[in-house]
Amino acid sequence: MTKSTTDNLKTLSTGQCPTLSEKAQLRYAVKADLQDNYFVVLLSNSNPGQFNVNEAVSLSDISALLSKVSPTSNVTSVHIAPLFRGSSSNNAGFMLAVLKHLGLVIQEDPTKPRSHKLANDFQDRIAALGKPGATKKPTRKKVARKKTSRSRKLLNDT
DSSP states (O other): OOEEEGGGOEEEEEEEEEOTTSSSEEEEEEEEOTTOOEEEEEEEESSOSOOOOSEEEEHHHHHHHHTTSOTTSOBOHHHHGGGGTTSOTTHHHHHHHHHHHTTSEEOOOTTOTTOBEEOTTHHHHHHHTTSTTOSOOOOOOOOOOOOOHHHHHHHHHO
């Protein structure tokens, strides 16, 4: 299993995504070494608690573990947990949330937020991560503002 410190890696992109439970936000970076091997680094979690950062996890190692999963089986954080031995047990779930955000795994059943399928073009999507604009930008939900009695009065006066 290839882990690397982030010191010798070039940052290709950074992003933000919700955890699988959607109770917190994660920040992550996609990085590459000089041989164009890609890594994902978990940078921060908006919730307090155990969280290991600045450990780059190789996408080729993630790919190797996930390629062992039957196409008819669901992908869960248990499948990538071996990459996080000796660190927080939450990190595998956090990494699965990042993989979902990057489009590498797809949640097929909305009633099962922690169960995913491998994207059909998983390897192509990994290769595309090195291309500019390949990772998704964080999306923000627009919240409709409720009209207050003051704003209604101002509208009626005009």
